[in-house]
C-alpha cells in the first residue's frame with residue numbers, strides 16, 4: 251500500500267500536521283510512525299504538566315521577536331497561522347483556553363492531557379493510523395515515491411512530514427543525505443551561581459531586573475528568581491536562549507551583572523539622599539531604600555556590613571557600595587541547570603534549505619519539515635509549541651494540495 255502521507259515522529263508537530271492534512275483530505279491515507287512506545291510525551295510534561303500551548307500574541311511581527319533562531323523565516327508563516335488561530339482551532343475542538351497575566355496560554359483544565367486527548371480523538375475521527383515502537387532509519391525517493399525504512403518493515407508514501415524534534419540520529423541521517431545541520435546545543439536553562447548574597451535566599455524573586463552577560467552584547471529584563479542553585483526566572487531563561495551558542499562556547503563559565511530593580515544609579519542616589527534628609531535616623535534594615543523582598547534587602551545589607559547603620563551615618567563610600575550592589579551586582583556563573591518546565595535545542599536543519607512558504611525541503615521534493623527538527627527555537631512562554639503548530643499547519647496545507655492534485 252502507498253500512503254498519501256507518512257509523518258515521522260508522533261510529537262506536537264507530527265500530530266498537528268497529520269490532523270490538518272486529514273481535515274482537508276478526508277479520504278487521505280495517513281500514517282504516523284513513532285519510535286517510542288508513547289506519542290506526545292513532551293506535550294504531556296510541558297508547562298509543568300499544564301501545557302503552555304501558545305502565547306497571547308496576535309501580531310506576526312511582534313511574535314517573531316521571541317525567536318532567537320527562525321525569526322525572519324517565521325514572519326510569513328505567522329501571517330498564515332498564529333496563536334489566535336491555534337486557540338480558535340482548539341475551541342472548535344472543545345478545548346477552552348485561557349491567557350494568564352504574563353501572556354502564556356493554557357487549557358482551562360490546567361492539564362496537558364486535555365491537549366493529548368483532543369489530538370488522539372481527532373486521529374481516531376480522521377482514521378489516521380499510528381504505529382508505535384517504529385523508528386525510522388532511512389528515507390529514499392524513487393519514481394516519485396518515498397520509501398521509509400525501519401528496522402522492522404519498509405513503508406511507501408507519496409509525501410513525508412519529518413517532525414522528529416531534536417533527535418541526533420535523524421539529523422545525522424539528513425546530513426548524510428546532503429542537508430546542512432546547524433550543530434545542536436541546549437537552550438532555556440538556568441544559571442548556576444554560588445554566592446553568599448543569594449545562597450540563603452532560594453524562592454525569593456524580584457519583578458523586573460536587568461541582567462547583562464559581561465563581555466557580550468546580551469542583556470535582558472524581566473522577573474528574576476533565586477533558586478537553590480543560582481538564578482532563574484524569565485530574565486535568565488530569555489538570556490539563555492539568545493546567548494545559547496555563545497554560552498555553550500564559553501563552557502557555561504561567564505560573569506553576569508544584575509541590576510535588581512532595573513533602575514538607574516542616579517535615581518537611587520537621589521532617593522537615598524532624600525531619605526537621609528527626611529528620615530536620617532531610621533535604620534537601613536527597617537526602612538528599605540527600594541521596594542524589594544525584605545530578606546534580599548537584608549542579605550545585601552549584611553554583605554556590606556550595614557545592618558546596624560542608619561541613613562544619616564552612611565559614608566560616601568558606603569553609599570557607593572550600596573548603589574553598586576543594587577545596580578551592578580556581579581556574579582560568576584559556573585554551569586547551567588535544566589529548567590524543568592520547558593527546554594529546547596538550538597540548532598537543527600539549516601532553515602536556508604527549507605522553503606518556508608511550504609515547509610518543503612529545497613533539496614528533496616515532497617519531503618516536508620515541521621517543529622524542533624528545524625533550526626528554529628524560542629524563549630519560554632508557549633512560543634516553541636506555536637512554532638510547531640505553525641510549521642506543521644503550513645506543511646499540511648501544501649501536502650493537502652499535492653495529494654489532491656494527481657500530478658503532485
Ligand SMILES: Cc1cc2nc3c(=O)[nH]c(=O)nc-3n(C[C@H](O)[C@H](O)[C@H](O)COP(=O)(O)OP(=O)(O)OC[C@H]3O[C@@H](n4cnc5c(N)ncnc54)[C@H](O)[C@@H]3O)c2cc1C
Pocket residue numbers: 258259260261262263264283284285286288289290291292293295296297298301302303304384385386387413414415416417420590591592593594620621622623631632633634635636638
Ligand atoms: C520538559 C519540557 C517542557 C516543555 N514545555 C513547553 C511548553 O509548556 N510550551 C512550549 O511552547 N514548549 C514547551 N516545550 C518545548 C516543546 O515541547 C517542543 O518545542 C515541542 O515538543 C517540539 O515538538 P516536535 O513535534 O517538533 O518534537 P517532539 O515533541 O520532540 O516530538 C518528536 C517525536 O519524534 C519521535 N522520533 C524521533 N526520532 C524518530 C524516528 N527516527 N522515528 C520515529 N519517531 C521518531 C520522538 O520520539 C518524539 O515523539 C517543552 C519541552 C520540554 C522538554
